[in-house]
Amino acid sequence: MSESVNIEMERANSLIEDSPSSAGALPNSDDTPPAASTPSTPNIDDRSTVINLTLKKQLDKKATAILFMIYHLAITIFICSWVSSALAFDSYGIVGVAGGAIHGKITEDATKRMGIIDCDKLQEAIRFPDWEQTSVHRLKLRPNNLYIPSNHFDRMAGKSHAQAFKEGAYFVRTEHEKCIRFAQYDKFDASLASLGRVLHAVQDFVSHSNVIDLPESKQQETLKAIWDDSLVLPIELMLTGYDATDSNPGKPLGDQFSHDDFSKDNPNKNAEAKLIVQGKSKYKIAYGFAVDQSEQILTRTKEQLGRDDWLNLVKEFD
Numbered sequence: 001m002s003e004s005v006n007i008e009m010e011r012a013n014s015l016i017e018d019s020p021s022s023a024g025a026l027p028n029s030d031d032t033p034p035a036a037s038t039p040s041t042p043n044i045d046d047r048s049t050v051i052n053l054t055l056k057k058q059l060d061k062k063a064t065a066i067l068f069m070i071y072h073l074a075i076t077i078f079i080c081s082w083v084s085s086a087l088a089f090d091s092y093g094i095v096g097v098a099g100g101a102i103h104g105k106i107t108e109d110a111t112k113r114m115g116i117i118d119c120d121k122l123q124e125a126i127r128f129p130d131w132e133q134t135s136v137h138r139l140k141l142r143p144n145n146l147y148i149p150s151n152h153f154d155r156m157a158g159k160s161h162a163q164a165f166k167e168g169a170y171f172v173r174t175e176h177e178k179c180i181r182f183a184q185y186d187k188f189d190a191s192l193a194s195l196g197r198v199l200h201a202v203q204d205f206v207s208h209s210n211v212i213d214l215p216e217s218k219q220q221e222t223l224k225a226i227w228d229d230s231l232v233l234p235i236e237l238m239l240t241g242y243d244a245t246d247s248n249p250g251k252p253l254g255d256q257f258s259h260d261d262f263s264k265d266n267p268n269k270n271a272e273a274k275l276i277v278q279g280k281s282k283y284k285i286a287y288g289f290a291v292d293q294s295e296q297i298l299t300r301t302k303e304q305l306g307r308d309d310w311l312n313l314v315k316e317f318d
């Protein structure tokens, strides 16, 4: 029996013992004894009734809590089944259940390294591009008419890997400039929204490419090329194919490096995500890489803004 049930039982007992007819007011032989069936006189049956009601209340609460958990688990499993066709490191899970919202967890890990503990609003801003750009269609999440491939470093049909990368990198640079400008004009909520889009795109880049497979020198060349359009991109870099117009967007017909087969959006996404390299799954490697890149973008933002604007922007994180 739980401690709370014991406490409730003790309370019920003390209420009965403190009542006028059971403590200090016992009838003496001169008083007319109350009738045994008088409702105002508690007896052992009343006591067990109170205890039973207390226990029932506790059990009802527990049953409600269990039903609540089952309900949320069912919703999570349902949502996760949609996510097979989503656009990114997952944005739809509930943290702590079935993988959670991975974009949010990456962000939380990156902000913690910078001493920022609470970042709920920043996490929302980072998940927002997926929520905004997908809709439920025939019980599946699909890109809607707001979907923009460069926001997720997706490679559309007919685009080369380098073209898709350049469009994603351009989006990151322009959105980061907006983030800085908005903050300098004291529009910190708009600055936060832009920062969320930048971080989302870069986290997606890690999942939607083979950057983690490249030698370190090529990784550095690639990361620098996000911020400098004049740099030459390693020819080995590939981005996953995703065609919003296809009946199966994540696996366009004939694509040798499709999103569904090669992205590392969650631990169970595909064989590639589960593949173990030097003791770690590729998903785990991509996750760590995305945390590193997120931290670097936050540091870049902090340096460009200066102390006061940065602190004001951080206030918007939670």
Ligand SMILES: [Zn+2]
Residues within 6 Å of the ligand: 087, 088, 089, 129, 130, 151, 152, 200, 204
């Ligand atoms: Zn995305």
